[in-house]
Amino acid sequence: MGFRQARYDEPFIRDYHSGSTFFSRHEDLPDWLPKELRRETVPIPDVSEYDVIKHFTRLSQMNFSVDTGLYPLGSCTMKFNPKYADKIAAIPEFSELHPQTDEPMMQGSLQIMYELQEMLKAISHMDEVSLQPLAGAQGEFTGIRIIKKFFENAGKADVRDEILIPDSAHGTNPASAAMGGFKTVEIPSNENGTVDVDALKAAISERTAAFMITNPNTLGIFEGRIEEIARIIHDAGAFLYYDGANFNAILGKTAPGKMGFDITHFNLHKTFATPHGGGGPGAGPVGVRGELKEYLPSPIVRLRDGNYVLDYSMKHSIGKIAGFYGNFGVLLRAWAYIKRNGSDGLKEVSESAVLNTNYLTKRIAGTYEVPNGGVKKHEVAVSSEKTGRRALDIAKYLLDMGFHSPTIYFPLTVHEALMIEVTESASKAEIDAYVDAMINAASEPIENLKQMPKNTSVGRVDEVKAARDLKLKW
Ligand SMILES: Cc1ncc(COP(=O)(O)O)c(C=O)c1O
Known part of the structure; x- marks a missing residue:
């Protein structure tokens, strides 16, 4: 091909x-x-x-997109954006809504936001959700600001100044914690690829403000000891933060609230198939439990006496995190996706994502090393080391075969990592074609690989220059 x-x-x-x-x-x-x-x-x-x-x-x-071909970018979850959601978002009453429209004149749009809040609460088992943040990373920052303000109000901000983060975490986790004014402490993984609970216990102290973790983690492995972890964190007086980027592995199966998490963000553009954009514009709503409700960014949409209203009255709100009421076009698409699938459909979304990943893993395992073995959830990180070929060269080969490359060199815990997430959108035929290409890449002469890609609009770029000599405009 x-x-x-x-x-x-x-x-x-x-x-x-x-x-x-x-x-x-x-x-x-x-x-x-x-x-x-x-x-x-x-x-x-x-x-x-x-x-x-x-x-x-x-x-x-000249560009590659989710509508062009398979885009199996592990952790970034690029999946098909259904066109019914685009059609709904294009209805003029929604797309031409002015952000300063009076509440009585925008009851329909407020109802959509209210229903989305309620659906996200049910999916996550959180007590309250704010739709404000514009991306997963901004959701993380929002959660971190909430934790900060909570400890400021408790007069403990100087003491509780550390956020614990596993070494397999996405880079935005430590970045958000640092931006929110915390020091970060890395918790190593054990040989199973999950959190080393003894190392966690050793690192925890009266300085710990929160443990920030995604489950399943970026290796696609479910943290089976999560309830024990939640107890350890809560006993230490800290919060458990759920990075919701991998929610498409657990929809309808479990929920952050059930696992013991206090705060969660959702990446609507990953889980609920809304457009991803280049680092945005997406939406990263944040849900919280218990007393943290009063800290959410405003506004929250409420239903009072049959009318939908915007509520800015949260006692300790961290304020606004985005203009007006967030990224409405994206919220609308997520609402449509959830409504269309229903709770059974969402469960099937997760089952298909997990099945697809395990089918791919099984087929690829003879050629590539699959660290930590076992059953994966929504994604898998394999190593190209035993093929004698670099992950970068395999990725370029895949581009020439008409696929987007997987995420490479992440997570950092896997050497020559290729992190693959075909999502629930891919058909068996497409996964088979992709696996065939990966297997073929492993026996392609290295000197040929180094010349690739040849079929794309831009050939091989100088990776070092691209990273060190940034030209972001001309
Ligand atoms: C595990 C994880 N956490 C957080 C993020 C950040 O999400 P966003 O791209 O929506 O800012 C990502 C993004 O790829 C991720 O994979």
């Missing part, structure tokens, strides 16, 4: 750039416009609509 993408240097694109014409509108400018702001020429290309359409369609084909 192989496919060809449009190249930037093809004749149409070259001509488009060199053939630009310039025209002057200088004499049309009004007298009041200051001279220094006037331009003699405006470089607008003189091309037909048909040429513009071809140009932008070609550009769009």
Whole structure:
């Protein structure tokens, strides 16, 4: 298999750039416009609509997307965004809603947000949910700010200044804790790939404000001792924080509230199939239990006397974390996805995600090392070490075969890691094609791998230069 993408240097694109014409509108400018702001020429290309359409369609084909092919980016959970949700989000009464519309005029939209809060509460077993945060990482930051404010109010902010985080955690966890003003303490994993509970007990002290953990973890392994961990953390007077990025492994099976967590964020763009964007714009609602309800960012949507209202009255609220009421377009899509699936459907989502991962793991295990063995949940991290090929080179091979590469070199606990998450969206045929490509990559001559990718719009980039010499605009 192989496919060809449009190249930037093809004749149409070259001509488009060199053939630009310039025209002057200088004499049309009004007298009041200051001279220094006037331009003699405006470089607008003189091309037909048909040429513009071809140009932008070609550009769009140079990219890879969830609608183009398998995107098995472990931990980032890139899955199909169903088109019914896009259609609902495009209804003008929603898409043209002004954020300052009066509450009586936006009852339908408030009802959607209220229902989403209620559904997320039921799914997570949390007591209250705020839809404010705009991404998973912002949800983490929100949770961390809540913990900080709680200990400030208790007069213990100076003492409770550490957040414990497992070594398999996503990088945003320690980043959010540090941004929230905490020191981070790394907890090692044991040989099973789960939290070393003895190391956790040794690290915990009166300084501990929280333990931040995702379950199943980034190796796709369920932390079976989570209830014991919850007891240890609570006995020490600290909070247990649930990174909800891997929620698609447990929907309808268990819930953070049942496991003993106090705070959780949801990555709506991962779990409920809303668009991911490049680091956003997504939505990362936060749920809490018990007394932490009063600390949530405002507003919360409430139903009072048959009317939906925005409530800003939480006694200790950390304030606003995003403009207005969050990322409504994304919230709307998540609401549609949950409603359409229902509780049985969501359970099936998790079952399919876990089944797909284990099918892939079983097929790949002869060629790649699968650390920690056992049954995986929603994702698996394999090592390419025994193939004698680097994870980076395998990833480039996969690009040439028309797949997006998996996440590589993460988690840090696996050497030459390829972290694969096909999600519930992939069909058996697609998983088989992907596994075949991974197996073929393991016997492809290394000198060939080093030349790849050849079929993509951009060939192999200098990874070091790309990381060290950042050019984020031109
Ligand atoms: C385990 C885990 N936690 C947190 C995050 C951060 O989520 P977001 O991308 O929504 O900011 C990710 C993102 O990839 C993740 O995989």
